[in-house]
Amino acid sequence: MTYADQVVLACRVHPMAPDAGVAEAVAVRGDRIEAVGSRAQARAWIGPGTTVTDHGSGVITPGLVDAHSHPVLGLRMTAGADLTGVTSPDELRSALATAAAATPSGAWIQAWGLKPDAWPAPGPHRSWLDAIVGDRPALVRFFDGHAVVASTRALELAGTAGLADVLGPGLVGRDAQGLTGVVREPAGLAHLDAVIAPADVADEAARLHALLAAMAATGLTTVHALDLEGDALAVLAAAEARGRLPVRLLLSPWCGPDLDVDGWRALVDLQRRSGERWAVRGVKLFLDGTIDHGTAWLSRPDRWGQSDVSLWPDRERYAAALAFFDRHGVATATHAIGDASVGCALDVIGDLRRAGSTLVHRIEHIETAPDHLLPRFAEVGAAACMQPTHCTRYVAADGSDNWSARLPEHQARQAWRTRDLRDLGAIVALGSDWPIAHYDPRQVMADAQERRPAELPDAAPVGPEQRLTARMALEGYTTHAAAADGLAAELGVLAPGARADLTVFAADPLELPPGELLTCPVLATYVGGVPTHRHADLPH
Known part of the structure; x- marks a missing residue:
């Protein structure tokens, strides 16, 4: 091979690619990975113009991908x-x-x-x-x-x-x-x-840049923003005018039940919009709301007599919308928290699969689901996009919280079934849903392994049988997150041809106890081979 533009070295590299062993070096040309191998192999990649960065005892993983967040809409939500x-x-x-x-x-x-x-x-x-x-x-x-x-x-x-x-x-x-x-x-x-005075676009752009820089400091390289509302495009343009975005953004605009076919076409047209580090990708639909506020769609009403209807009242129209987007090559993400909404989404995605669809359609949240629905995720090829910290930070093991109090006991016991879905062969992408929970992927991965706040060793876990292994948790932010977006060859893996997005931990996230992962420093973050974060103790 010709000499690399840069070589990044570490004590250990986890490529997360099928059949790939542990390595020590990553070669980058342009914004793509050219090779992954040992330090000895890396000597042949280094020429007179090659930049070499040695992270010593650090551990490199593929750049972390938050599968569900709201960094743009969240600016308004956190006013x-x-x-x-x-x-x-x-x-x-x-x-x-x-x-x-x-x-x-x-x-x-x-x-x-x-x-x-x-x-x-x-x-x-x-x-x-x-x-x-x-x-x-x-x-x-x-x-x-x-x-x-x-x-x-x-x-x-x-x-x-x-x-x-x-x-x-x-x-x-x-x-x-x-x-x-x-x-x-x-x-x-x-x-x-609509009646609150809108924030200044320049101010919002500055806030967005600062937020994405903070996200990069936790190891995030890509964030899937499940929204593109209001003046989001203007904010993105203004943010890019300030300089490169510190993380990649994938953005999915909303499709409500009030939109007609012309509205669907407009959302398809939006898929052409992009910038250097952002792109419109996919469409989001809401089949229900939340259990906490009685707007989820459950198979039976909750204990308050609520959460028994869909926000999308016409099931056939929802199916027609997904079929329309599928025909136009646009993957969808359906917000489905209650078991009835999860079942409806699986039915419609299954119909698309049987009709020949090859797209990966996503189902978001899946807060409660009975046994019979779980195998269907792998059967119909639907990706489950889940947020473990919604469980660990807002639900109590003793059922004293608002979420648990609303649900019949059997449904409360079927909460956030991450491990069951993984064991059944489903894609399980993990995310934060910021600002609903903190964006730090270390917290999400640590809590996913403990089913409790990882910094509270004496706290009772919520559904401990749903604990993920360390590798499963990391896969949720790498290979599974990329697969959920149909980008398995581009993101979430360190392999020739993939984007040169890297996260460098001070210690091995596959070996650290979850409580220590929470505070493990991120030494560096690379997006397309460009450092977007360096730890304060590292030379620049």
């Missing part, structure tokens, strides 16, 4: 006060009062990341929020991004009362006194967001 650490009504009252005092008169008071358990009994209501913020517009987003509580003034400005009958009681909360202030799901949230 205002951070409530992720709030655990009680007193803490919530204090945090909202502080946010109100810090918000200029006339501006919307915003907060995000709230767990349902932190709101005082009998449950979320605008009257409690009004007592804190007065006659001011305020919006408090729950942690899952699928519901908010709006103040009375916010509802007035948005004209929510006039939309309640159109959107339905499931999306706009009502009680005997009128609107409760609770608004749910994209169809309900969009009209509230």
Whole structure:
């Protein structure tokens, strides 16, 4: 071979390619991998113009891929006060009062990341929020991004009362006194967001660049953003104008049940849009919402009599949409949390497979699923894209959390069945769903192995039989994440011809105890052979 542009060395290299052993060196030409081998073999790759970087005792893996995140939409979702650490009504009252005092008169008071358990009994209501913020517009987003509580003034400005009958009681909360202030799901949230002054595109671009740099520092090289809404394209263009994006972005715009065939065609046309490190890829559809807010689609209603209908009321139209996108070569990702929605998605994807489809269609979340559905993932070739930290960070082993309290016991026991799906031969891609949970892949991989917060060794695990091995967890961020996007030859593997995306750990993630993986330094991150992160202790 001709000399490489650069050679990256380490104590150990995990190519993650089929039948590939452990190596010590990676040769790069341009933005592609040219060879993987030993240090001895690497001597022949090095010429006068070759850049050589030796990471010493470090361990190289394929660049990590977050299969499900929201780095662009999340900029809006994380506006205002951070409530992720709030655990009680007193803490919530204090945090909202502080946010109100810090918000200029006339501006919307915003907060995000709230767990349902932190709101005082009998449950979320605008009257409690009004007592804190007065006659001011305020919006408090729950942690899952699928519901908010709006103040009375916010509802007035948005004209929510006039939309309640159109959107339905499931999306706009009502009680005997009128609107409760609770608004749910994209169809309900969009009209509230529409009356909030949009953020400056340049400011959003700066925030996006900073966020992606922080993601690169955790070892991420590619993030699949399951959204492309609002001014996202303008933000991406402005972010690229600031310099190369620190990670690759794949973006999937939403397809709602209100779109007609012309709308579907517009989404197909969007697939041509791309930049140097971002590209539109795929389409996302929502069959249901969340268990925490009663908008999931379960085979039987939850204990509150909710979560028994689909957000896509016409099953045949959902099937027609997937068939349309499949014919145009566009893979889909279906948000399906409840067992009924998972079953519906599998049925439709199975019909496509039997009709000759070769695309990998994804099913997102799969929070509860019975035994009979699990083998069908491998049978129909559907990829399961799952977020272990939704389980470990928001669900308690004793069932005292809101999610568990809503579900019949047998369904709560069928939670996030990552190991069962892997053992049955399914593709199981892992992700964070940031800002719902933290984007750090080390946390997701560690929790996936423990089924509890990995930094809490005394915490009881949730469904310990669903623990993944260290290799399975790493595959979830490499080979399986790439396969879920139909990019198995491009990403998630260190092999000739693949993109030169590398993550360099200070120690071996396949050998570290999960608790130590959480804090294992990432020495460097490479995207297309270009370092996007170097540890502070390394020379530049």
